[in-house]
Amino acid sequence: MTNSTIPLLPEMAKIWQQTLNWQPNEQQQQKFQQLYELIVLGNQKLNLTRITDPQEFWEKHLWDSLRGIAPKGQFIPFLSENAAVIDIGTGAGFPGIPVAITMLNCKMTLLDSTRKKINFIDESLTQLTLSNAKTCIGRAEEIGHHPQHRKRYDVALIRAVSNAAVCAEYTLPLLKQGGLSVIYRGNWTEEETKSLQNAVNQLGGVIESVEQFTTPLTNSVRHCLYLRKVVNTPASFPRAVGIPTQNPLS
Incomplete structure (x- = not known):
């Protein structure tokens, strides 16, 4: 049931198909x-x-959320196979909710430290009847040490968090070995990749790829970084609340 006072979203079937080799069904x-x-x-x-x-x-x-999980224009294969996914600092539910709508087989955890936003997402998940998504209130630095979360996820998504080394420290402890961290960025440079390498290495990961692409309507340049967890993250990471942002790994 749509709200008649709110405009309809564009369908963009052709752009979905051209960019992600996919388009949403009616539901x-x-x-x-x-x-x-x-x-x-x-x-x-x-x-x-x-x-x-x-x-x-x-x-x-919508498009940006899904483009992150589709490197080279194809969805990450294990997302359709009951993958455990966490969206860190989800805010209003991005990229996690569009991913959960698209990948009904994945099990999505939406993490945020703001109670009001989590309450909003809880209500939204009920309205959307999304049974494959749930919320978690907390800080990435804390849940990264919690046995329920540490080494439990196949994919960790993180968007709109400032420093990439901080994003790596938030995501990699949560991943199973072989899991993938997807960091959504605006601008990104070769130098930043070089300086990130050492931080990722300390956390048990490798930079698998950095993808540059342009958005289909406004031609804005965007990047996604894909980090693969190759060995266990040392128990000292993530560091205590606030320390990763104040003193990013280098």
Whole structure:
């Protein structure tokens, strides 16, 4: 059921197909629309996102979320095979909720430290009838040491967190060996890759690839970094709350 006062999202079937070799079915399209409406209405009470224009929302929240899990334009294969996925610092639910809508076989955990945002997401998951997603309130530095979370995930997603070394320290402890960390970035340089290498190495990972791409409507340059966990992360990581951001690994 759509809210008649809120505009319809563009379908963009052709762009989905060209960029991800996929397009949403009718049910997924409906859930994207429903998510958009929940965000627009939720924004009236909570500061969830400044992106509410339908085309901008489609590009920056839906397409961008899914492009991250589709390196080289193909979805990460094990996402369709009951993969355990965590979205760290999910905010209003991105990229986690669009991924959960698209990959119904994956088990999504949406982590945020802000109770109001988690409450909003809980309500949204009920409205969207998304049984493959659940929330967790907490800080990445703390849950990274929790037996329920440490070494439990196949994929860790992290978007809109500043420093890449910080993102690596938040994600790699949570991954099983062989798991993949996906770090969403705007700009990125070769020098940054070199300086990140040592931090990732300390955490038991390798930089598997860095992908540059442009967004389909505004031609903005974006990057995704893919880190593979190859050995166990030392028990001292992640460091205590606040330390990774104050003193990023180098």
